[in-house]
Amino acid sequence: MREKIIYKAAELFLTLGFKSVTMDDIAQEMGISKKTIYVHFANKTKLVEAVTFHLFDTICDGIDTICGSSNNPIEELYAIKMFVMHHLNNEKASPHYQLKKYYPQIHKALKFKQFEKMHDSVQESLQHGVDTGVFRDTIDVDFISRMYFTGMTGIKDNMFFPTETYTMDYLMESYLEYHLRAIVTEKGFKIMNNFITSNQS
Template identity: 60%
Template sequence: MKDKIKVTATELFLNLGFKSVTMDDIANEMGISKKTIYTHFNNKTALVSEVTSSLFCVISEGIDLICSIEKNSIEELYEIKRFVMEHLKNEKTSPLYQLHKYYPKIYATLKKKQFDLMQDCVMDNLKRGVHTGMYRDNINVEFVSRIYFTGVTGIKDQDFFPARMFPMDALMDQFLEYHLRGICTPKGLETLQECITTNQLT
C-alpha cells in the first residue's frame, strides 16, 4: 500500500503541484481513507520527502544508463533532457520551484544530490566531447560543469522565467543550445544543428 500511495502521490504532485495537492486529494484519488495514508506517512512533508527521493533515484538510474552507452556527447545531453522531461511531466507544475518555495529543507537535500549526480555526468560528457573533437580543447571542464548546473537549475526559477513566457520544454532547448554553442568546435556545431533539427521534428 505504501508504494501505491507514493505512485499516486507522485502523479498528482507532478501534474498539479506539490503545494496544491492535499492528503485528501490523494485519498480520494485512491479510494481510501486519509487515515490509511497516515499509517504509512506521518504528514505531507514526509510523503513529499519520500516521493522526491524515489523520483530522484529513478531519474538517476535512467541518466546513468544513458551515460553508460557513451553516445556522441551532444546527442547524450539531448537524450538526458528528453528522459528527465518525460519523468517530470514536462515540468508543467514547476516541481523544483515549488519544492524550493514550500519545502526548502527537502529542496536543499535534493539539490545537493542533484549536483553530485550532474557534476560527474557533465564532467564526463565534457571530457569525452573534448576527446572526440566535439568541444573545444581549451575549456575549463570544472568551471563549465558548474556553470551548466547553475544554469539548468536557475532557469527553473519561476520568478525569473515565468511559465507563461518560457514553457519549460522550449526553455530547456534554448538553454542547451546556449550552453553548447559556447563550447562546441565547428565539428560539434554541425552535430548540434542536426540535434536541433531532429528535436524540432519530434
C-alpha cells in the same frame, strides 16, 4: 502499499502542486483511508520527501542508461533533455517553485543531491567530448560543469523565466544550444547542427 502511495502522490503533486494536494485528496484518489497513508508516512512532509527523492532516483536511473548507450556527448545531452521533459510531462503547477517555498529543507537537500549527480556526470561527458574532439580541449571541465548546473537550475526560477512567457521545453532547448555553442569544436558544431536540423524536420 508504500510504493503505490508514492506513485499516486507523485502524479498528483506534479499535476496540482505540493501545496494544493492534501492527504485526503491522495486517500480519496486511491480509494483508501487516510489512516493507511499515515501507517507509512508520519505526515505530509515525510510523504513529500519520499516522493521528491523517488522522482530524483527514477530520473537518475534513466540518465545513467542514456549515458551508457549514447553515440556522443552532444546527442547524450539532447537525449537526457527529452527524457526529463517526457518524465515531467504532467508538470503543470510549478512544483519546483512550490517545493522551494513550502518545503525549503527538502528543496535544499534535493538541490545538493542534484548537484552531486549532475556535476559528476557532466564532468564525465565533457571530458569524453574533449577526448573525442567534439568539445574544445581548452575548456575548464570542472568550471563548465558547475556553470551548466547553475544554468539548468536558474532557468527554473519563475521570477526570471515566468511560465506564462516561457515553456520549460523551450527554456531547456535554448539553454542547451547556448551551452553547447560555447564549447563545441567545428566537428562538434556539425554534429549539433545535424542533430537539431534532423529533429526539427
